[in-house]
Amino acid sequence: DAGITQSPRHKVTETGTPVTLRCHQTENHRYMYWYRQDPGHGLRLIHYSYGVKDTDKGEVSDGYSVSRSKTEDFLLTLESATSSQTSVYFCAIRPGTDNQPQHFGDGTRLSIL
Amino acid sequence: GDSVTQMEGPVTLSEEAFLTINCTYTATGYPSLFWYVQYPGEGLQLLLKATKADDKGSNKGFEATYRKETTSFHLEKGSVQVSDSAVYFCALSDRSNYQLIWGAGTKLIIKP
Numbered sequence: 001d002a003g004i005t006q007s008p009r010h011k012v013t014e015t016g017t018p019v020t021l022r023c024h025q026t027e028n029h030r031y032m033y034w035y036r037q038d039p040g041h042g043l044r045l046i047h048y049s050y051g052v053k054d055t056d057k058g059e060v061s062d063g064y065s066v067s068r069s070k071t072e073d074f075l076l077t078l079e080s081a082t083s084s085q086t087s088v089y090f091c092a093i094r095p096g097t098d099n100q101p102q103h104f105g106d107g108t109r110l111s112i113l
Numbered sequence: 114g115d116s117v118t119q120m121e122g123p124v125t126l127s128e129e130a131f132l133t134i135n136c137t138y139t140a141t142g143y144p145s146l147f148w149y150v151q152y153p154g155e156g157l158q159l160l161l162k163a164t165k166a167d168d169k170g171s172n173k174g175f176e177a178t179y180r181k182e183t184t185s186f187h188l189e190k191g192s193v194q195v196s197d198s199a200v201y202f203c204a205l206s207d208r209s210n211y212q213l214i215w216g217a218g219t220k221l222i223i224k225p
Binding site for chain 1: 145147149155156157158159162164202206211212213215216217218
Protein backbone atom coordinates (compact mmCIF):
# COMPACT_ATOMS: atom_id res chain seq x y z
CA ASP A 1 0.00 0.00 0.00
CA ALA A 2 1.08 3.56 -0.73
CA GLY A 3 2.22 5.29 2.45
CA ILE A 4 -0.73 7.60 3.00
CA THR A 5 -2.29 8.27 6.39
CA GLN A 6 -5.40 10.34 6.89
CA SER A 7 -6.40 11.66 10.28
CA PRO A 8 -8.79 11.60 11.91
CA ARG A 9 -10.60 8.64 10.36
CA HIS A 10 -13.93 9.72 11.80
CA LYS A 11 -15.12 13.03 13.17
CA VAL A 12 -18.43 14.44 14.33
CA THR A 13 -18.69 18.15 14.91
CA GLU A 14 -21.19 20.99 14.98
CA THR A 15 -22.11 23.57 12.39
CA GLY A 16 -19.94 26.66 12.55
CA THR A 17 -16.87 25.01 14.08
CA PRO A 18 -13.51 24.88 12.30
CA VAL A 19 -12.27 21.48 11.19
CA THR A 20 -8.87 20.42 9.91
CA LEU A 21 -8.16 17.12 8.20
CA ARG A 22 -4.63 15.89 7.73
CA CYS A 23 -3.04 13.85 4.98
CA HIS A 24 0.45 12.52 5.58
CA GLN A 25 2.55 10.68 3.00
CA THR A 26 5.85 8.84 3.25
CA GLU A 27 6.39 8.50 -0.53
CA ASN A 28 7.90 11.95 -1.18
CA HIS A 29 5.43 12.42 -4.05
CA ARG A 30 5.03 15.86 -5.58
CA TYR A 31 1.28 15.96 -6.08
CA MET A 32 -1.36 15.70 -3.37
CA TYR A 33 -5.15 15.95 -3.74
CA TRP A 34 -8.23 16.31 -1.59
CA TYR A 35 -11.53 14.83 -2.81
CA ARG A 36 -14.95 14.47 -1.33
CA GLN A 37 -17.21 11.52 -2.09
CA ASP A 38 -20.98 11.81 -1.85
CA PRO A 39 -23.75 9.50 -3.02
CA GLY A 40 -24.84 10.43 -6.52
CA HIS A 41 -21.84 12.67 -7.11
CA GLY A 42 -18.93 10.28 -7.25
CA LEU A 43 -15.55 11.82 -6.49
CA ARG A 44 -15.11 15.59 -6.69
CA LEU A 45 -11.81 17.42 -6.45
CA ILE A 46 -11.63 20.08 -3.74
CA HIS A 47 -8.02 21.31 -3.91
CA TYR A 48 -4.70 19.96 -5.00
CA SER A 49 -1.03 20.72 -4.48
CA TYR A 50 1.84 20.46 -6.93
CA GLY A 51 4.59 21.28 -4.45
CA VAL A 52 5.35 22.88 -1.10
CA LYS A 53 3.27 26.04 -0.78
CA ASP A 54 1.87 25.47 -4.32
CA THR A 55 -1.85 24.76 -4.32
CA ASP A 56 -4.80 25.27 -6.63
CA LYS A 57 -8.57 24.96 -6.55
CA GLY A 58 -10.63 22.07 -7.79
CA GLU A 59 -14.27 22.00 -8.84
CA VAL A 60 -15.78 22.25 -5.32
CA SER A 61 -13.36 24.50 -3.43
CA ASP A 62 -15.84 26.95 -1.87
CA GLY A 63 -15.76 26.73 1.92
CA TYR A 64 -12.43 24.90 1.99
CA SER A 65 -8.82 25.99 2.29
CA VAL A 66 -5.60 23.98 2.16
CA SER A 67 -1.99 24.31 3.18
CA ARG A 68 1.17 22.44 2.38
CA SER A 69 4.15 23.62 4.39
CA LYS A 70 6.20 20.46 3.81
CA THR A 71 6.21 17.74 1.20
CA GLU A 72 4.68 15.07 3.40
CA ASP A 73 1.67 16.94 4.81
CA PHE A 74 -1.40 18.38 3.10
CA LEU A 75 -4.04 19.92 5.36
CA LEU A 76 -7.67 20.57 4.48
CA THR A 77 -9.52 23.15 6.59
CA LEU A 78 -13.19 23.88 6.81
CA GLU A 79 -13.17 27.36 8.34
CA SER A 80 -16.79 27.21 9.47
CA ALA A 81 -18.30 23.80 8.86
CA THR A 82 -21.78 23.47 7.37
CA SER A 83 -24.06 20.44 7.15
CA SER A 84 -23.51 20.34 3.36
CA GLN A 85 -19.88 19.47 4.05
CA THR A 86 -20.85 16.19 5.66
CA SER A 87 -19.03 13.70 3.45
CA VAL A 88 -16.24 11.21 3.15
CA TYR A 89 -12.95 12.94 2.35
CA PHE A 90 -10.12 11.23 0.52
CA CYS A 91 -6.54 12.28 0.08
CA ALA A 92 -4.54 11.08 -2.92
CA ILE A 93 -0.92 11.36 -3.96
CA ARG A 94 0.92 11.07 -7.27
CA PRO A 95 4.55 11.28 -8.31
CA GLY A 96 5.57 14.08 -10.63
CA THR A 97 6.32 11.82 -13.59
CA ASP A 98 4.01 11.32 -16.56
CA ASN A 99 1.17 8.79 -16.68
CA GLN A 100 1.44 7.72 -13.08
CA PRO A 101 -1.82 7.00 -11.26
CA GLN A 102 -3.04 8.57 -8.07
CA HIS A 103 -3.00 6.48 -4.89
CA PHE A 104 -5.58 7.02 -2.20
CA GLY A 105 -5.76 7.09 1.57
CA ASP A 106 -8.46 5.27 3.53
CA GLY A 107 -10.63 8.35 3.93
CA THR A 108 -12.08 10.49 6.71
CA ARG A 109 -15.78 10.27 7.46
CA LEU A 110 -16.91 13.73 8.59
CA SER A 111 -20.36 14.39 10.03
CA ILE A 112 -21.49 17.96 10.72
CA LEU A 113 -24.58 18.25 12.86
CA GLY B 114 -14.52 19.36 -21.58
CA ASP B 115 -13.29 15.86 -20.91
CA SER B 116 -15.77 13.38 -19.46
CA VAL B 117 -16.21 9.73 -18.53
CA THR B 118 -19.46 7.78 -18.75
CA GLN B 119 -19.97 4.45 -17.01
CA MET B 120 -22.88 2.08 -17.11
CA GLU B 121 -25.27 2.59 -14.25
CA GLY B 122 -25.46 0.08 -11.47
CA PRO B 123 -25.99 -1.86 -9.52
CA VAL B 124 -24.86 -4.77 -11.62
CA THR B 125 -25.88 -8.06 -10.03
CA LEU B 126 -24.30 -11.33 -11.17
CA SER B 127 -23.96 -14.87 -9.92
CA GLU B 128 -20.59 -16.24 -8.94
CA GLU B 129 -18.50 -17.45 -11.91
CA ALA B 130 -20.44 -15.28 -14.38
CA PHE B 131 -18.71 -13.15 -17.02
CA LEU B 132 -18.45 -9.46 -16.17
CA THR B 133 -18.44 -6.41 -18.40
CA ILE B 134 -18.66 -2.87 -17.07
CA ASN B 135 -18.83 -0.34 -19.87
CA CYS B 136 -16.80 2.87 -19.84
CA THR B 137 -16.64 5.45 -22.60
CA TYR B 138 -14.84 8.74 -22.61
CA THR B 139 -14.64 12.10 -24.33
CA ALA B 140 -11.28 13.79 -24.40
CA THR B 141 -9.12 16.03 -26.48
CA GLY B 142 -5.74 14.50 -27.09
CA TYR B 143 -4.69 11.11 -25.80
CA PRO B 144 -5.46 10.56 -22.13
CA SER B 145 -4.32 7.75 -19.89
CA LEU B 146 -7.16 5.55 -18.65
CA PHE B 147 -7.66 3.87 -15.28
CA TRP B 148 -9.96 1.55 -13.41
CA TYR B 149 -10.16 1.91 -9.64
CA VAL B 150 -12.02 -0.33 -7.20
CA GLN B 151 -13.52 0.63 -3.84
CA TYR B 152 -14.44 -2.11 -1.38
CA PRO B 153 -16.99 -1.28 1.31
CA GLY B 154 -15.62 1.12 3.90
CA GLU B 155 -12.27 1.49 2.16
CA GLY B 156 -10.44 3.93 -0.07
CA LEU B 157 -9.98 3.60 -3.80
CA GLN B 158 -7.38 1.19 -5.12
CA LEU B 159 -5.88 1.26 -8.57
CA LEU B 160 -7.03 -1.87 -10.40
CA LEU B 161 -5.41 -1.37 -13.81
CA LYS B 162 -4.30 1.26 -16.27
CA ALA B 163 -3.53 1.87 -19.96
CA THR B 164 -1.55 4.78 -21.29
CA LYS B 165 -1.97 4.55 -25.07
CA ALA B 166 -4.26 3.17 -27.74
CA ASP B 167 -4.51 -0.64 -27.92
CA ASP B 168 -2.81 -1.07 -24.54
CA LYS B 169 -4.39 -3.75 -22.38
CA GLY B 170 -4.29 -3.31 -18.63
CA SER B 171 -4.77 -6.38 -16.46
CA ASN B 172 -4.76 -7.28 -12.77
CA LYS B 173 -6.41 -9.89 -10.54
CA GLY B 174 -8.17 -11.46 -13.55
CA PHE B 175 -9.63 -8.13 -14.70
CA GLU B 176 -8.77 -6.71 -18.12
CA ALA B 177 -9.51 -3.54 -20.07
CA THR B 178 -8.30 -2.46 -23.52
CA TYR B 179 -7.82 1.15 -24.55
CA ARG B 180 -9.92 1.49 -27.72
CA LYS B 181 -9.31 4.83 -29.38
CA GLU B 182 -11.65 4.15 -32.30
CA THR B 183 -14.63 3.63 -30.00
CA THR B 184 -13.31 5.84 -27.14
CA SER B 185 -13.92 3.00 -24.72
CA PHE B 186 -12.17 1.22 -21.86
CA HIS B 187 -14.56 -1.55 -20.83
CA LEU B 188 -13.70 -3.65 -17.77
CA GLU B 189 -14.02 -7.43 -18.11
CA LYS B 190 -13.50 -10.51 -15.99
CA GLY B 191 -14.09 -14.06 -17.07
CA SER B 192 -15.36 -15.50 -13.78
CA VAL B 193 -16.35 -13.24 -10.92
CA GLN B 194 -16.22 -14.12 -7.23
CA VAL B 195 -18.22 -12.89 -4.27
CA SER B 196 -15.10 -11.02 -3.15
CA ASP B 197 -15.27 -8.89 -6.31
CA SER B 198 -18.34 -7.11 -4.94
CA ALA B 199 -17.35 -3.45 -4.83
CA VAL B 200 -17.77 -0.14 -6.62
CA TYR B 201 -15.71 0.27 -9.80
CA PHE B 202 -14.65 3.67 -11.12
CA CYS B 203 -13.36 4.48 -14.58
CA ALA B 204 -11.17 7.57 -14.88
CA LEU B 205 -9.04 9.41 -17.40
CA SER B 206 -5.99 11.53 -16.82
CA ASP B 207 -5.86 14.82 -18.62
CA ARG B 208 -2.31 15.06 -19.95
CA SER B 209 -2.30 18.84 -19.70
CA ASN B 210 -2.57 18.87 -15.90
CA TYR B 211 -2.75 15.16 -14.93
CA GLN B 212 -5.93 15.62 -13.00
CA LEU B 213 -8.33 12.71 -13.01
CA ILE B 214 -11.76 12.92 -14.59
CA TRP B 215 -14.03 10.37 -12.91
CA GLY B 216 -16.98 8.30 -13.96
CA ALA B 217 -19.85 8.05 -11.49
CA GLY B 218 -18.94 4.52 -10.42
CA THR B 219 -20.68 1.19 -10.93
CA LYS B 220 -21.67 -0.93 -7.97
CA LEU B 221 -21.12 -4.65 -8.56
CA ILE B 222 -22.92 -7.26 -6.46
CA ILE B 223 -21.93 -10.91 -6.80
CA LYS B 224 -24.27 -13.50 -5.34
CA PRO B 225 -23.09 -16.97 -4.29
